[in-house]
Structures are given as structure tokens and as C-alpha cells.
Amino acid sequence: MKIAFVGKGGSGKTTLSSLFVRHLAAAGAPVIAVDADINQHLGAALGLEETYAAALPALGEHLPLIKDYLRGTNPRIASAETMIKTTPPGEGSRLLRVREDNPVYDACARPVELDGGTVRLMVTGPFSDADLGVACYHSKTGAVELCLNHLVDGADEYVVVDMTAGSDSFASGMFTRFDITFLVAEPTRKGVSVYRQYKEYARDFGVTLKVVGNKVQGPDDLDFLRTEVGDDLLVTVGQSDWVRAMEKGRPSRFELLEEPSRHALRLLRCAADATYELRDRERYTRQMAHFHLKNARSWGDERTGTDLAAQIDPGFVLGENVTASA
Numbered sequence: 548m549k550i551a552f553v554g555k556g557g558s559g560k561t562t563l564s565s566l567f568v569r570h571l572a573a574a575g576a577p578v579i580a581v582d583a584d585i586n587q588h589l590g591a592a593l594g595l596e597e598t599y600a601a602a603l604p605a606l607g608e609h610l611p612l613i614k615d616y617l618r619g620t621n622p623r624i625a626s627a628e629t630m631i632k633t634t635p636p637g638e639g640s641r642l643l644r645v646r647e648d649n650p651v652y653d654a655c656a657r658p659v660e661l662d663g664g665t666v667r668l669m670v671t672g673p674f675s676d677a678d679l680g681v682a683c684y685h686s687k688t689g690a691v692e693l694c695l696n697h698l699v700d701g702a703d704e705y706v707v708v709d710m711t712a713g714s715d716s717f718a719s720g721m722f723t724r725f726d727i728t729f730l731v732a733e734p735t736r737k738g739v740s741v742y743r744q745y746k747e748y749a750r751d752f753g754v755t756l757k758v759v760g761n762k763v764q765g766p767d768d769l770d771f772l773r774t775e776v777g778d779d780l781l782v783t784v785g786q787s788d789w790v791r792a793m794e795k796g797r798p799s800r801f802e803l804l805e806e807p808s809r810h811a812l813r814l815l816r817c818a819a820d821a822t823y824e825l826r827d828r829e830r831y832t833r834q835m836a837h838f839h840l841k842n843a844r845s846w847g848d849e850r851t852g853t854d855l856a857a858q859i860d861p862g863f864v865l866g867e868n869v870t871a872s873a
């Protein structure tokens with residue numbers, strides 16, 4: 548399953564992504580964790596030393612390698628230079644799988660050992676608000692979108708993306724690349740307004756959106772979220788002493804995380820797992836084409852000097868049964 552955590556800065560996206568990754572790892576599930584948040588903190592939240600985390604290879608800096616690998620022998624994609632972030636896979640493209648070694652992971656993923664298991668971590672590298680505004684050729688999150696569009700994951704495999712809910716993800720279509728999106732919201736007007744905006748974008752694309760209330764302190768908070776969010780509210784998480792201890796540089800074993808938080812994590816996993824049977828692979832592939840055409844027309848064709856629409860392989864559907872060629 549492909550899972551995104553989005554929300555306002557400071558709402559707890561990174562915290563909840565990291566707890567969810569730990570929860571999956573502790574259960575022995577294979578996980579790729581991706582830090583695509585504007586503030587790159589997922590590595591630290593997974594317990595990496597600050598200096599090591601800051602020196603992780605950035606996806607954004609390996610775009611040529613990523614494009615060349617994914618392009619494979621796809622005859623519709625003439626060169627890595629004509630491949631933009633929305634270029635979809637087709638016959639001849641190489642696909643990524645959660646459980647494999649490949650040159651993209653070699654260059655951009657690093658193992659992180661957690662209680663109970665090891666996950667792979669990939670990071671976009673630091674970016675700014677300015678990077679988010681433009682639907683740009685060099686977009687830092689473009690590498691993540693390319694990887695998601697070329698990644699086939701099974702029912703018991705997880706890709707967890709800590710992501711900024713910005714205009715970039717709406718313009719490019721990245722917000723449609725997930726089986727489920729967890730919108731982390733504090734019980735505040737701002738938290739809820741990010742939810743409304745997301746919901747608005749998501750409506751026409753069949754995005755499964757669930758709200759995770761965070762830093763919820765009492766019945767008033769819960770009542771506020773229930774009123775504002777209704778049935779989209781999946782679960783709420785309170786202040787966690789385990790997280791606070793971690794923030795103080797005194798991490799404890801994951802099994803000591805408070806039961807209410809563990810309960811919330813189980814619900815998140817159930818909600819994610821439930822999406823698998825409902826997957827619509829054809830729609831997923833169609834949406835790639837939709838956003839690719841949109842980006843091609845608005846800037847891509849001109850930028851690459853190519854008719855990017857011709858990159859779309861009409862007979863191709865992304866799914867686990869597709870055998871990667873090349």
C-alpha cells in the first residue's frame with residue numbers, strides 16, 4: 548500500500564509517519580519510508596543521528612539516474628531529458644518493487660534499523676516554499692512522484708510518505724498516488740481548513756482521505772473535530788510521553804509506546820489494509836495520463852521541446868502482474 552501523511556506544518560505529520568513506520572516494522576512488514584516534507588525530519592524521527600540524517604542521499608539530486616533507470620527500453624521515452632515528473636511507465640519501462648535491490652535504492656535509499664525490523668528510507672532533500680510553488684522540471688518532489696508511478700506494491704508491503712500538502716502535489720497529481728491519505732489535523736481552525744482544501748482537491752479523483760486528529764486533549768477537542776470533519780475522522784491521538792521523551796533525546800523502546808497511541812496505529816494499519824481490495828489499477832494509470840497531459844501542456848512540451856503526450860502507452864496498466872522488462 549502507498550500511504551501519505553499530510554497536514555499543516557507542526558500538526559504531527561512526521562511524528563505520526565515515524566510511529567506508523569515503526570509500528571509496521573515491529574510487525575515485520577517490509578516498508579519504504581519517504582521524507583517528502585518541506586522540513587526534512589523523518590530520519591531524525593526514526594532515530595537517526597542529526598548529522599547522519601542530514602547527509603542522506605537526496606532523491607532530488609539523483610533525478611538523471613532515476614529517470615534513466617525507470618525509462619528502461621521504453622521506446623516512447625527518447626531520453627532521460629525528455630522525462631518529466633509525470634512521465635508514466637509503459638511497455639519497456641522498469642518498475643520498482645518494495646522488496647528488491649535496484650540502482651535507485653542503491654543510490655537513494657538507506658537502511659534504518661528499528662525495534663523489530665529494518666526499513667528503507669529515502670529523502671527528497673531540503674526544499675523551500677519557492678520549490679513548491681512552481682510545477683517545475685527540477686521539482687524536488689518530482690523524483691518521489693516518478694518513483695510512486697513506477698512502483699508496484701503488494702498487499703503486505705508499505706510505502707509511507709511524509710508529505711507537505713502544497714500546491715505542488717495538487718498541480719502534479721502526487722496527491723492521487725496513494726491508496727490512502729492520512730490528513731493529520733490538530734483540533735484548530737487552521738488544522739481543519741487544510742483538511743477542507745485537501746478534500747476539495749481530492750473530491751474529483753476518488754482519493755481516500757482520512758483525518759487523524761493529533762494532540763487531542765479532551766472531550767472538547769474531540770467534539771470539535773467530530774463536528775468539523777464528520778465521518779472522515781478516523782482516530783485521534785493525544786499528547787504522547789513516548790514522543791516527548793524522544794524529543795528530549797531519551798528514546799525508549801517502541802514497545803513502551805502508550806496503549807492509546809498503539810491502538811491508533813492499529814486502526815491506521817487496518818484502514819490502509821482495507822484499501823487493497825478496492826484498488827482500481829486502471830483509474831490509477833488513467834490519472835497518471837491525465838496529470839501528465841496537464842503538465843505537458845502547461846510547461847513540459849515547451850520545456851523539453853517534445854510532444855510529451857506521445858509518452859503515454861495506451862495499453863499499459865500499472866499492477867503487480869506487470870513484468871518489468873529490460
Ligand SMILES: Nc1ncnc2c1ncn2[C@@H]1O[C@H](COP(=O)(O)OP(=O)(O)O)[C@@H](O)[C@H]1O
Pocket residue numbers: 554555556557558559560561562563584586588761762784785786787788790791794
Ligand atoms: N502526539 C504527540 N505527542 C507529543 N508531541 C507531539 C505529538 N505529535 C507531534 N508532537 C510534537 O509536535 C512537534 C511537531 O510535530 P511534527 O511531527 O514535526 O509536525 P509536522 O511534521 O507536521 O511539521 C514536534 O515537536 C513533535 O514532537
Ligand SMILES: [Mg+2]
Pocket residue numbers: 557560561562584586588
Ligand atoms: Mg514534518
